Amino acid sequence: MNDFINDFWPMLINVISLGGILGCALLLWKISKTKVTKSKDGTSGHVWDEDLKEMNNPLPVWWVRLFAITIVFSLVYLVLYPGLGSYEGQLGWTKNKQYDKEIAEANKALEPIYAKYAAMSIEDLSKNEDAKGIGQRLFLNNCAQCHGSDARGTRGFPNLTDRDWLYGGSPENIKETIIKGRMGVMPPMASLIGNDDEIKNVTHYVLSLSNNQHDAKRAELGKEKFTTVCAACHGTDGKGNQLIGAPNLSDSIWLHGAGEANIVKRIHEGKTNQMPQWQEKFSPEQIHVLTSYVWGMSNH
Ligand code: HEC
Ligand code: HEC
Numbered sequence: 001m002n003d004f005i006n007d008f009w010p011m012l013i014n015v016i017s018l019g020g021i022l023g024c025a026l027l028l029w030k031i032s033k034t035k036v037t038k039s040k041d042g043t044s045g046h047v048w049d050e051d052l053k054e055m056n057n058p059l060p061v062w063w064v065r066l067f068a069i070t071i072v073f074s075l076v077y078l079v080l081y082p083g084l085g086s087y088e089g090q091l092g093w094t095k096n097k098q099y100d101k102e103i104a105e106a107n108k109a110l111e112p113i114y115a116k117y118a119a120m121s122i123e124d125l126s127k128n129e130d131a132k133g134i135g136q137r138l139f140l141n142n143c144a145q146c147h148g149s150d151a152r153g154t155r156g157f158p159n160l161t162d163r164d165w166l167y168g169g170s171p172e173n174i175k176e177t178i179i180k181g182r183m184g185v186m187p188p189m190a191s192l193i194g195n196d197d198e199i200k201n202v203t204h205y206v207l208s209l210s211n212n213q214h215d216a217k218r219a220e221l222g223k224e225k226f227t228t229v230c231a232a233c234h235g236t237d238g239k240g241n242q243l244i245g246a247p248n249l250s251d252s253i254w255l256h257g258a259g260e261a262n263i264v265k266r267i268h269e270g271k272t273n274q275m276p277q278w279q280e281k282f283s284p285e286q287i288h289v290l291t292s293y294v295w296g297m298s299n300h
Contacts, residue, residue, distance in 0.1 A: 010085025017084060025071050031059060107283075114285035117292075122171035125289065126296030135293025138286060142278070151297055155257060156273060161297045164253045166245040169298060173242070175291040181277030184245035188270040192229045202226050203263045209238040209250040212258070 004010050036058045039045055044056040082089040117131050125131050140149055146157045153159040158166055167177050193199050201222030207214035227236055233246040240248035247255055
């Protein structure tokens with residue numbers, strides 16, 4: 001593949017590389033032809049600091065040979081490997097091919113281990129210390145930036161160590177979440193509820209579902225709107241719906257912040273929240289190990 005946008009840069013690289021090597025070769029040739037003239041005592045005649053004399057010897061033979069070898073080496077290298085502008089090299093080596101080869105070798109070495117894990121149930125695998133270690137490394141490298149290295153999450157990113165699940169906590173649910181990713185969508189709802197006062201009433205009804213501090217009168221007034229508007233996704237009892245990732249509003253676990261102000265904001269703004277999909281990055285066996293690691297965090 002050629003990354004250059006025009007011919008000027010590859011030409012410049014060729015001129016500098018080959019010119020440099022040629023220059024070195026010429027210098028070597030010139031030096032080998034030059035006779036070393038010295039005085040009788042083998043010095044150039046220069047004397048410093050009273051008695052420091054400059055010797056004048058020819059280059060050592062080993063040094064000249066080494067110099068010649070480096071020149072030959074660099075020319076052979078430039079024929080075999082892609083070092084000259086857009087020339088691809090006789091061996092067809094590229095860093096991508098090298099990377100793919102190393103990955104393939106590593107995967108081959110891991111194949112028997114993963115094959116053993118793939119045959120085990122999620123439950124059994126989650127007790128296997130080696131599999132846990134692999135699962136943890138996969139998690140730290142790929143998931144921790146969002147869910148935290150302890151997997152306890154943060155605002156907007158769910159805690160994976162508790163038993164509260166947006167999309168279900170069975171091995172099958174978790175595996176599906178990892179393979180396909182998830183997209184939680186709550187549209188803005190304010191226009192369906194009415195004015196600020198009515199929004200506040202619904203908010204107090206939501207607070208009452210989890211026994212959080214609320215105004216009982218307002219909650220009573222907000223109940224009907226909740227049932228007609230919010231229950232479609234969050235359920236009449238507010239316990240949520242794992243098919244669409246609508247959170248349980250009755251458990252005092254808040255993905256997007258607790259309290260009246262956050263709930264009012266949610267009704268006004270809605271929320272779209274995405275868990276990326278991983279089926280392209282991981283093999284099915286790796287996802288199996290990762291699933292057992294995640295499942296194990298809340299089931300032991
Ligand atoms: C870019 C951020 C990001 C990364 C990286 C990420 N996730 Fe998520 N994950 C999320 C978000 C956001 C959600 C919640 C989606 C929602 O609210 O609908 C989520 C949800 C989940 C859930 C569902 C939780 C539940 O309560 O049902 C699981 C399981 C999960 N992630 C596991 C993982 C694993 C395993 C990895 C690493 C392979 C990972 N996540 C990487 C952002 C991320
Ligand atoms: C179309 C389905 C849908 C409707 C209707 C809906 N919601 Fe939601 N709601 C969701 C989803 C999905 C989420 C989670 C978004 C995410 O993935 O982070 C959510 C999140 C929330 C949250 C944040 C929960 C937390 O843990 O922080 C609150 C509060 C909430 N909804 C209240 C309401 C109220 C009140 C109504 C009615 C006015 C309502 N929702 C109507 C789907 C819905």
